[in-house]
Amino acid sequence: MAGKLHFSLVSPERELFSGEVDQVDAPGSEGDFGVLAGHAPFMTTLKSGRVKVYDNGRTLGFDVQGGFADVTPDGLTILAEQAVEVAL
Structure with a gap:
């Protein structure tokens, strides 16, 4: 699927990321999931x-x-209780 996904990651302190990306993987409480542009x-x-x-x-x-x-x-918005950027 072509196209970019708009993604925002926000914590109570600040917005950590906002922009157009290819994919985001996240730890859902019912299982990890990935999101691409056009996701339901x-x-x-x-x-x-x-x-x-x-x-x-x-x-x-x-x-x-x-x-x-x-x-x-x-797009995808994550409102995190706490979040910190880490090196991969």
Whole structure:
């Protein structure tokens, strides 16, 4: 599927990431999931774990401690209880 996904990762302190990416993998409370452009809308809670962001051959990582993920036709927004960028 062609196209980019708009992704935003927000913690109570600040917005850690916002931009167009190829794919995002996240730790859902009912199982890990991946989102590409055009994904069906859904909302889920997150467990503690790593969010991986893939774009043009590079990968970014963020450790999150709970929160929510909301996939809409406009993209993916993660509202994390705590989040920090990590080196992969």
